[in-house]
Amino acid sequence: MNSKTTLQRFILTGMQLCWIYVIFSVISTKWFHGSLMFFPLIIGFLGSLGLSVLLLKKVNSKTYRYLVIVFVGAFYLMMLLNISWDIWMDIFYTTGEWVVLRRPLQILGQYSEELAKICMGTSLWVMGWWQVKTQIDLKRLFVEFQFGFGALLIVFLLEPYLKIHVMNSFLIVCGFFILALCGLVISKMIENHESGIGISGNTRLIYSVFSVVSIFCLAGIIFLAVNPKLIELFFSLVAYIKAQFLYFMDFLVRLFPHKMQTVSIAGWLQEEAEVVNDISISTRYMRGVWRLIYVAVFGGLCLSVLWHMSRMFLGFLNRKYTSGTQINHESLPGAFKADLIRAFRQFYQHLTKLSIKIIRFIYKFIFSYCFFSGPDSIRKIYLKMLKWSSKKGFKRQNYQTQYEHINQLIYKFPQTRSSLLYLTGLYTKQRYGNIGPSTQEEDQMRYVWRGLKKIKLRTKKKGAKK
């Protein structure tokens, strides 16, 4: 790995940390009514500031640099507005000359949080795009998108059911159970590694997946095991820090005492309530869509960070458990991520296959009776039969008649004789005699076809004893 790649990887990791920040903010807004907002904002502010400086130094493309500057700058502006909105509003009101801008500012304040996320997200995407273009191909981007979308689906589907306090005990037990299982698997792997058996491709994959699962479990257990009162205490502490910050800002405002007479916080709050009521359905919908998109991406990159963490964890385990041995261990980092990507890809492929199967099931048993009865039904089944036979290695050749084709199959698999003859007979009757199957024949045809698919095709081995 050369220095440039190292830097790019570092940037990617930093970006992913930023995603974590944003997803935290979303979660806090959603579940904790914003009380946790201050903490991730501060982390995000500091982290992204340093990161941005690094980025701006290293991004060679002028276009990307410009875009990054614009979006990151907008993000900081929005974030500042969001943190100290009350104070800024006080300042605007006390000057008295900003009345014209009051309404736009109110709207800006209303959406400052969302805008901040959008700006930050966009800037990160710009940087991510640059990174993808310079180092990784589009497949990687696609994979990240997939993960993001999956995470989004999970969050949105489980959100109404995630009653943390109710589910605490159950989830903790489950988490410990999975963690124990993971620990067993990992320890077994390490044992194999130490004993010189080595780690095969499949083993490595299992190793990787279980490691990630164990990290998730560990994080979940820690989170769930904490007493809700402690969480409240933590929030109180955060609120206290935030209040201190606001008092400080208030102190700054009070440096101009002659302006304080016109400040009316209560009145502004009432107007804000009206503004909230004015939000149209389309605006809310748009906000939902934005949230949907960004949460998807945030989720994906959050997973990426977890991979990095898992990788570190694995490195730690390797160092911890294998330091005493003289065995040269194969390096896992590169393969680790590839394994996980492959595993997730397979998972998605299976999901896709499952969904296709479900659709086919519905298509077959609900709509087939409505739309595919009559002459067309036997043709469809015959085509399926052709597909089935070609899978068995008996593809129908162009010069073969229907019966010549099935005779081949019958010769090889005599147990299919009656089914094949029945279906082919119906098909040829419809095809060349224009005589469609009757209702009874259709039912029988479906029954025969299902039976044919279930027949286990085993040929007799040559020289096998009877």
Next chain:
Amino acid sequence: MNEMVFESVVDISSVQKIAQKFVSNIEKVIIGKKDAIEMILISLLCEGHILLEDVPGLGKTLLAKAVTRTLNCDFKRIQCTPDLLPSDVTGIYFFNQSTSEFEFRPGPAITNILLVDEINRALPRTQSCLLECMQERQISVDIETVDLPRPFMIIATQNPIDMEGTFPLPEAQLDRFLMRISLGHPTREEEFNILTRFVNIDPLEKLESIVDADQVITLKNAVKDVKLDNSVRQYIIDLCFALREHKEVKMGPSPRASLGLQAASQVRAAIKGRDYVLPDDVKALALAILSHRIILDTSVRLKGKTEQSIVEEVLNSVTVPD
């Protein structure tokens, strides 16, 4: 004759029943040649002529005789020899001294079923006198033309091995035969059955008739209703064109061949109990109907290829309708 079988002849299933009875009846004499018997029946219902070509002693003449016995029709036989004259086939006008008038004495050609044994031993001019009756179902003697009774069918036999004293059939004559079939040697089991069956009695003597001439005409009209899909028709044309355009074929099959193949396919479908034609019917008949109608280049013959192998090659290359 079995009247019960013939009650509803227009029905395809009745055609199948009669066909089964026909085949099983002849199988009492000819053992193990079901396909050849079916071919003869198909040829009969198409009113086409059939050429049985095989080495001596395989039962060609016996098969022809069994067919004529099964059909309750008028039957004549011509044993072809090099001194056979056309007038011996068609008939002659002779002067009847008792009546002092010229009278027509019909030859053996005026019949329903004509067995022409060893046809390639007849002189070409005698062979040629069959051309008219084979295609137009009539014979012309002097100034008079006589229509032949219907159905009219020639069952000819020839020996392809024995070349001395024979006169190969001209292309025009070969084309008039709907099918050329060969019986082939029997299997061990079949030959055992032949030996067992022919020990004391001649089964040919006890063969009963199944259908008569009128019924054959009715059956022939019935099979015309068998459906022939255009795709199958197109397949027949594809086969003929593939043979005509084949680089190793000097002369391809004529339109008479495709007409014959179409009609024969309909009959085969009917005797199998179907009222529609399958590509399988066409394929099953193509070799018998097309192979004697093509002429190969001499160079191709030297390579050891035959008409049959070329037809099989075409059958294994032309796309069958889905």
